[in-house]
Amino acid sequence: MNSIFIPVVIASIVVWGIAFYFRSRFLLHMMQLEGYKNKNFLNWINEFKHRAFYSKLNLTTFLALILIILALVTKNGKLVGVSALSWCAFIMLGIKFKKEKVKKDLVYTERAKRLMTTNIIVNIVLIIIAIIILVLTVENTYFLYLSALLFITVTYYLQPYVLYLSNVIVAPIEKGINQKFFDMAHDKVRSFDKLKIVGITGSYGKTSTKFLTSTILEEKYNVLKTPESYNTPMGVSKVINNDLNKEHEVFVVEMGARNIGDIREMAELAGPKIGIITSIGPTHLETFVNIENIMKTKYELIEELPADGIAIFNYDNKYIKKLADKTFKEKILYGMEDIENLDLYATDIEVSETGSTFKLGDKEGNSIICSTQLLGKHNIANLLAGAAVARALGLTFEEIASGISKVEAVPHRLQLINPGTGVIIIDNAFNSNPISSKAALEVLGQFKEGRKIIITPGMVELGDEEAEANKEFGRNIAKTCDFAILVGKNRTKPIQDGINEMGFSKENLFVVASLDEATKALQSIVRAKDVVLFENDLPDNYNE
Template sequence: MLQASEYNIVEFLDWFRRVKDFAKVEERKTLVKTIKASLLYAIAWNLFILSFAIAIASLWFFEGVRSLLVFLVIFLFAPYLTLYLLSLCTFLLNSVQRPIERIIINKAKEKLQNHKALKIGIAGSFGKTTMKEIIKTVLEGSKNVAATPDNKNTPLGIARFVESLDGDEEILIFEMGEYYEGDIKKLCEIISPDIGVITGVNEAHLDKFKNIERTAKTIFELADFLSKKEGTKVYVNKESRSASESAAHIKNENKPFPKVIYYGHGGIEEGGGNWKVEGAETNLSGTSFILKNNKEEGVVVRSKLLGLHQIGPLAVASHIAQSLGIKLEKIELGLKNTKPFKHRMEPREDAGGVLVIDDSYNGNPDGVKVAIEFLKEIKDKRRFFITPGLVEMGRKTEEVHREIGKELANTGIEKVVLIRNSVTPFIEAGLKENNFKGEVIWFESSLECFSSLPKRTINNDLLLYQNDWPDNYS
């Protein structure tokens, strides 16, 4: 759990304080055996063994009842003593590690300053990895493109990626993570992006940011940085209200840069004319539409990505590609090569003819909404929506989860499967308040759900797994 909290001592101790029954804590992720993790693991066991050795030794050093009392006190408090001593060791290791990390990050910053590639930075509460992968896939058929791997979006993660660069790349794409105010600003100072993409602002990480305004301000540190460079532009998801409102403030400031370009289901909106979407369709095979510019030239988009919410990111990739002078047929081929990414609306067929859509990495309100909207369009299957709910919703936890229940009730979904924890009762309440006609199925843990649910399914069923409840939450 210490590793799952990224060695954040405060978060680790907070988790320890929250857990009421450690027997019910699910251990679905294994320890990644880094040098730091292995060292702390060894320290923890040695501290634990030492505590018990002292407890046993106390039986010889003291006499009578006193020896038994000392033994019991040490025995009972050994786990807590180990915990806090381990936290102290983590603090000391972090103190040594941070200066080393700063050196690595500064080297990466210097390397990027001398790198001539066009740099694209992607920030937002959701959809960053998907946006990054779509842009990369569309551009890499014509350009030498490199992008941060998986969801590596911290200063150190980006610095490690920069270490691997050859130096002859033409396009560099960076996913930028935000957890606290100033995070995006720090990443911009390392990367120095030329193009920004803001995928949207919602309640993700509200537990840390406390309010949406602070979240938006942090994400729009990307636009603030771009305003200091000539020739920059930023794509903003117009369907995210908080993002659109923040972008409007940029326009009101009348700064020459960045140029603000809106995107969404309708296409692209920019000062020189709009790119409109026509004939949009989505099903279990993918998404298709035509993107036409003001000259009535059309890009035919055929993608294996699922859901109409993919239109905006596909349109952004098309627009960037055209601005780089990539030929139409190359763009269309790149779009055709886009496919579902791991754990993000990723379909697979299980034994018995059951279709599973793995959406376990889309743990945010917008991700839930688009997943439900997609299921609403599927009429020829019995649909299961499986979720443990969302984490880090802060003071909006109840409101967000009741709204999920409401949206599910309005879709006509046949089965809602809930994993019992601190938030899923709010989903059930939302379902009841909106007269849900289907069946609610409860499981005590995700592991129980995975093992038992196949017994309830039949051929042609559709199961959508939405979000994955992290081990370090209860």
């Protein structure tokens, strides 16, 4: 035994290192997708235990532990080598070497590297502490080794919680680094005296409105906008520090929130003079709890505007209407419903499968016909928000109409795609909600030819309202679609209930486990002139 003891120890260390790498890399990816928020990460562990503690891992870890415990209980030194080598074999068998097919891979940002380094250090420190305790309490070298093996097996298995601990430990460092970049951005954006800053928030429609507003404003100004879905303090700080310069005349900032106070922090950073609330509805209810907290948070943007600031409200939204009515700063109300009380509105709306036309009017009696390639009535509301900002910044109706005609569909937001195969694709895969899903089905229903097919995993982050919202979504699918392909057998149960409630043909309903399976199901039914709607595409941390 003595001759092979050291090689066995080395082998077990190597195996632990390999297993730790693959397990911690996957968990770091999930932590990154959860925004490095510990509460969100714990929620992910609880909801997706089958991914954090998958069956193969459970089985092999259990067998490895049993072998070590048997060797310890029987106190048979001859079993040490056999148990240790068997442990190595079981741990290796439990590793997921094959990388999951993901939509957004792990990005080794500086923050990710710091967390991974901290996690390695925490694991090593825990192991060293355990070994010190064992050295003081266990006399037999072989059994000391087996006891250490037992400990590292448990820490390996409980790695999600060790990563959580590591994130707690590194939090003060991250806070200091973030504050440094935040302060730099705060000072830089205020060094441009003539810069016009526009803040956009809402439960949904923020990103689309940002892109549309920027396109319209480019008729007159040099515009910088936050890219993609950059809507956090650190994301906006990065844009300000790296991209903003003296040539920019307008800076359009998207502001997202998951908690009360988030919008206030964003407004304190960017210092907007114009603020837009596009929508308020039941999103992120797992953190906001109720609609009143969402209203309070979105209104933080208006509260942070200077005394001479301009507040822009979507007056068609019943929640925003309440906020607008209590606002005494200069304000612009836009919409399509309560025209006599609006400053800017759309009438004579014609929405087709190729785009939309409408008359843009204001309370002074000015009007102009606008055309856009965008699909859906809700996109006209987003265009009105952009037009309201343009009016506040001095653009004429002619410049606004010209800008609207140049607006292109925002990727993955009711984006019409014709791949030339005879099948039309409507890509609405970005972050579905009750309003956008309903609008997407309305657009799908406007196509005159072909069968209508939807592929969707449903809606998430709606709190207690999620099940009922998805059930209603299912009812609307049954009214509009000829075929439905649902991704996620457990998550889509409320949608299935809604669809079945409407007497939808069971032969035309497919429930699959992944997007790959959904694609195969689609290929088995699709034919020329069909229209396929991709509604929502959940991030990798929601995979079942």
